[in-house]
Amino acid sequence: xxxxxxxxxxxxxxxxxxxxxxxxxxxxxxxxxxxxxxxxxxxxxxxxxxxxxxxxxxxxxxxxxxxxxxxxxxxxxxxxxxxxxxxxxxxxxxxxxxxxxxxxxxxxxxxx
Ligand SMILES: [Cu+2]
Numbered sequence: 001x002x003x004x005x006x007x008x009x010x011x012x013x014x015x016x017x018x019x020x021x022x023x024x025x026x027x028x029x030x031x032x033x034x035x036x037x038x039x040x041x042x043x044x045x046x047x048x049x050x051x052x053x054x055x056x057x058x059x060x061x062x063x064x065x066x067x068x069x070x071x072x073x074x075x076x077x078x079x080x081x082x083x084x085x086x087x088x089x090x091x092x093x094x095x096x097x098x099x100x101x102x103x104x105x106x107x108x109x110x111x112x
Contacts, residue, residue: 001054001055001062001093002052002053002054002055003045003047003052003053003054003055004047004051004052005047005048005049005050005051005052006050007049007050007085007086008049008050009049009085010046010047010048010049011046011047011083011084011085011086012043012044012045012046012047012083012084012085013026013044013045013047013053013081013082013083014026014043014044014082014083014084015044015081015082016062016079016080016081016082017079017080017082018064018077018078018079018080019068019078020064020067020068020069020071020077021064021065021066021067021068022065022066022068023064023065023066024062024063024064024065024079025040025062025063025065026040026041026044026045026060026061026062026063027039027040027041027060027061027062027063028040028041028059028060028061029058029059029060029061036058038061038063041060044084045060047083062079062081071095072095073095073096073097074094074095074096075094075095076092076093076094076095077092077093077095078090078091078092078093079091079092079093
């Protein structure tokens with residue numbers, strides 16, 4: 001997933017919401033010893049003015065917590081992303097099969 005900022009000021013992806021999950025968090029991956037872990041990004045992901053940021057496997061991702069339903073592969077789900085300056089932006093996510101390992105993703109969900 002790529003986020004482009006056409007504006008003259010930097011913006012920050014700070015959160016989101018979705019009907020199919022209790023919570024949406026912006027996460028980053030990091031290594032602790034040999035173990036890959038994830039944590040919420042403090043202050044959000046910066047999208048530079050006139051620039052872009054890419055959410056990709058092993059880096060930043062959107063995390064859905066407390067899934068309320070099973071998502072169906074090859075369908076689309078609406079998600080509202082919240083930016084510090086731009087406010088709420090509604091986007092459509094394509095639901096894809098998660099690859100082996102479970103960490104190769106730009107968005108994923110977790111049951112509570
Ligand atoms: Cu995560």
